[in-house]
Amino acid sequence: MDFNQLRYIVEIVETGSISKAASNLFISQPNLSNQITNLENEIGKNIFYRNNRGVTLTSYGVEVYHYAKSIVKQFEIIEDKLLTKSNENKIKIASFGSEVINFQFFEVCRRYNNENYEFELCESGVEESIEKVIQRDCDIGIIIYSEFQRKKLLQYLAAEELELQDLFIGQMKVHMSKNHEKSKMTILSKDDLQGLFHVKKTYLFKGMFSLNYEMEYLGIPDTNKTILANGNKTYNDALHNLPSFAVEIDWKCKKKIHSHLARIPYEGKRLDITCAMVKRKNEILKEELLFFINKLIESYS
Template identity: 35%
Template sequence: MTLQQLKYIIEIARCGSINEAAKKLFITQPSLSSAVKELEQRLGIEIFVRSSKGVSLSSEGVEFLSYARQVVEQTELLEQRYINKKPTKRLCSISTQHYAFAVNAFVNLIKNNNSDEYEFTLRETRTYDIITDVASFKSEIGIIYLNDFNRKVLSRILKQHHLKFTPLFEASPHVFMSKKHPLAKQNSVTLSQLEDFPYLSFEQGDYNSFYFSEEILSTVYHKKNIYVSDRATLFNLLIGLNGYTISTGILNSDLNGSDIVAIPLEVKEKILVGWITTANAYLNQTAQSYIIELENLIRQYGFQLVK
């Protein structure tokens, strides 16, 4: 087994295609396929499952990739320490539901990054896409929430994709609305008070199930529904239409401006926000730093971390 072979495995997992990985590694596709088969034969395991759509990691491959990443990262640290080799480009991808605090943590991550070169990706996307992003190693970390309604279904899907959920904090539901909204001065609001106002939520595409909704109480009937795909549009519509949406209550004026307020919603539901990653995965240093930034922000907003 060679260090180069481990790097090959990591790049193929990242690309989801041997052909695409070969292009990025500047070698031929047959040579890369041969190197992978040789390693699989030597180890006596199948690392990748081949199909017409590309390759995906087997259950043994997921475990192997975790060890491979550790070996490669530790080797790079040794090279930087003892032979002054230039650090490799920092890579990190995050997929998240539409949370301002996730973006804020990403901003802090980049500000505190001291690497000369990096390539970071932040995807605010649909719930099911977050799960598949992490399962396919397109992203190291995904940010989602669980509650009593969706927990059983999402937990089963996470298990099917060999993912684990690590809780961050628990929040009481809040309503986001314009500070000029007729109910904006209330200490709290009820669903009955909101029923005549437009309800905004994030559309979930082909997986537009109640269980994948980013907003709790997804089965509650609303007379006026508006579905959007991005956070900026949602906030503009909150202001322009006196609409509302339901979320954690965390707002950041630096990123979202001061035109939106969060009002407690009078319900018994709770929102458990956390991050997902592959089971037994080894998070690289940058991904670990992102988790630290998230935890620091959660504390700053007055929430207690769930341990």
């Protein structure tokens, strides 16, 4: 068995014809048929049923096709990454949405502005950020986690040969438009939030590291009036245009943040959230990434 035979299987299945597959693969039809027959003889099982109308997969062939498709797809991804003309000077960071993180990312862009430099900041949730680091789609991930998630997070990272560096700590607070009548209150209760839309950033409330349990722990009222926002603009617009609130992390930052949102403590329990960096184990970070991390720590220390 070799890679080309697997590629042939995928092409035959997806074109529905040996003749069409042979044409797409730039080989003769007899040669393609012989390749498949040789593979079937080697493994001792039929992959295709053959009749006057063409070929169809056997039940065993269906399984073979799925494995072959997965291998061919991975090969195409690797081939694309290796052969595509790309910039060696790249910085790719996965992070949750944050004005200060964005600001420090732009500082990296300004400082390391070589003509052929490429910068990328991917806004994503915890699980997606970690996956991007695992797949080497990003150099590092900036994530958040609560005390309830730490053990599970460390186990998950260890299994994937990743390591964690804590950066700074924030506290969960209620976000509300400064135009809202309750925005001047020094503390908000469950009753104060009743009847309001609960605005949530989608990526913080999905996956194994979602903040759903944290909402229950704080006693945030469960409501059917929920708005899921996929980006910061929708998140801010919803809070300013509707009778609504959000529960977000309030980071104590040295940088002046120009925001029209009030950040108000919630009655009862306090919940700290840690911001941390995820990177591949034993991998030395580029100077640019170290500069970015140090700037973040300086901003929030």
